[in-house]
Amino acid sequence: MLHKFLIHNRGDHVGVATTTIKSGEKVVGVYMDDEDTIELTSNGDIPLGHKISVVDLDKSENVIKYQVTIGETTKQLSKGDYVHTHNIKTKRW
Numbered sequence: 001m002l003h004k005f006l007i008h009n010r011g012d013h014v015g016v017a018t019t020t021i022k023s024g025e026k027v028v029g030v031y032m033d034d035e036d037t038i039e040l041t042s043n044g045d046i047p048l049g050h051k052i053s054v055v056d057l058d059k060s061e062n063v064i065k066y067q068v069t070i071g072e073t074t075k076q077l078s079k080g081d082y083v084h085t086h087n088i089k090t091k092r093w
Contacts, residue, residue, distance in 0.1 A: 018048070027052075
């Protein structure tokens with residue numbers, strides 16, 4: 001199965017869709033730092049270039065991408081969820 005998303009670093013909470021992902025689709029992601037793979041089922045449609053959660057996160061948890069915090073969850077997230085401004089917020093202001 002070809003990969004549909006990339007995770008930049010081991011320990012990141014999200015991957016980036018390399019093609020549009022459909023809700024309910026079983027997809028494979030590749031960790032770019034060691035080329036390991038992860039398989040999960042998408043819980044929603046995810047547009048090309050947008051984020052998919054590769055871990056479960058509670059509300060108010062930090063979201064890690066590129067090994068840095070990119071925001072905080074505004075609700076609980078499950079592996080396979082679409083991650084965007086509707087469920088994370090910046091911690092810059």
